[in-house]
Amino acid sequence: MKLLIIYGTTEGQTRRIAHYMEVLLQNNGHQVTIADTTVNPPSPEGYDAILIGSSIHMHKYQSAVKHYIKKYLAELNQIPSAFFSVSLAVASGLEEENQEVQKITNDFLQQTGWKPMLTTQIAGALKYTEYDYFKRLIMKMISKKQGGATDTSQDYEYTNWDEVNKFTNQFINKVSQKS
Ligand SMILES: Cc1cc2nc3c(=O)[nH]c(=O)nc-3n(C[C@H](O)[C@H](O)[C@H](O)COP(=O)(O)O)c2cc1C
Numbered sequence: 001m002k003l004l005i006i007y008g009t010t011e012g013q014t015r016r017i018a019h020y021m022e023v024l025l026q027n028n029g030h031q032v033t034i035a036d037t038t039v040n041p042p043s044p045e046g047y048d049a050i051l052i053g054s055s056i057h058m059h060k061y062q063s064a065v066k067h068y069i070k071k072y073l074a075e076l077n078q079i080p081s082a083f084f085s086v087s088l089a090v091a092s093g094l095e096e097e098n099q100e101v102q103k104i105t106n107d108f109l110q111q112t113g114w115k116p117m118l119t120t121q122i123a124g125a126l127k128y129t130e131y132d133y134f135k136r137l138i139m140k141m142i143s144k145k146q147g148g149a150t151d152t153s154q155d156y157e158y159t160n161w162d163e164v165n166k167f168t169n170q171f172i173n174k175v176s177q178k179s
Contacts, residue, residue, distance in 0.1 A: 001048040001175065005034040006041050008054040008062030013125040014086045017159060018053050021084075021168045028172065037064035044072050049080040049175040051168075052116070055124055056087040056101065061108050069112045080175045082118035083109070084167065091123035091158035092146035117174055120167045123158035130155070 003025055007018040015036065022034045035041040044050045054065040069076060089101040098121070105119060126143060128136055128151075140150050149156045 001030050001172075001179070002046070003030050003032045004042065004044055004047040004050040005032060006037055006050065006052045006065070006068060007034075008037045008065035008068075009086075010055060010057055010062070011125070011127050011130060013127075013157075013159065014053050014055045014084075017084065017086060017122060017164055018051075020161065020164055021051060024165060024168045025172065030172070037062065037068045041068055044075045044079060044081075047079065048179065049082075049171075050076065051082050051084065051171060053084040053086060053122075056085065056089070056104060059104055061085070061104070066108070066112060069114045073113055077113075077115055080178050081114070081116045082120070082167075082171045082174075083114075083116040084120050084122050084164075086122050086124040086159075088124055088126065088142065088146065088148065088158070090121040092148060094146060097146055118167070118171055120163075122164060122167075123160060125158060126156040128152040128155055 005018050005022055007014045009015045018034055022032045025032045033042060054061040085105050087101050089097040101121060126139060126149060131139060136152050140152055144150050
């Protein structure tokens with residue numbers, strides 16, 4: 001199948017996840033195009049299915065991802081699609097954090113009008129060593145609230161690659177059933 005992966009990222013974790021999915025799908029014999037929403041992403045037209053991913057920053061998804069979805073809404077709602085949301089909230093394992101992030105996803109889908117057949121929540125990363133002073137401070141506060149790591153001398157990756165693997169397989173199985 002001809003597949004498209006579109007992603008929006010600030011510190012690169014969503015790109016890592018998108019590339020991981022790309023390799024999995026290629027290894028399964030699919031033809032995959034991958035694009036960052038900020039670098040002239042292609043239209044979904046002509047693809048059999050599309051995966052879109054975005055990280056959350058300050059309770060919001062990447063504006064370029066939102067822009068892409070709004071621009072191609074009609075095309076998107078005509079082919080099988082899935083959304084992967086990347087955040088720290090889901091790494092906490094706290095029910096109220098999960099609910100909060102799920103609400104951000106639900107509101108986003110409602111606002112854009114996009115109807116993906118699958119959505120998932122993926123835990124991202126804390127890249128303390130790459131943040132500037134203020135970002136590091138903010139992230140330390142957020143992480144503390146969520147019971148996460150506060151030692152800012154190192155980075156932490158919370159992404160569960162087995163879960164990413166499962167989601168990607170689930171997606172491709174659903175697409176295959178539809179075609
Ligand atoms: C300035 C900043 C704000 C963030 N705000 C949130 C947030 O509101 N909720 C959340 O769950 N995660 C938040 N995060 C965590 C990111 O979602 C997480 O670090 C993710 O891995 C970033 O993905 P990216 O590298 O693809 O941008 C924030 C991270 C930063 C640096």
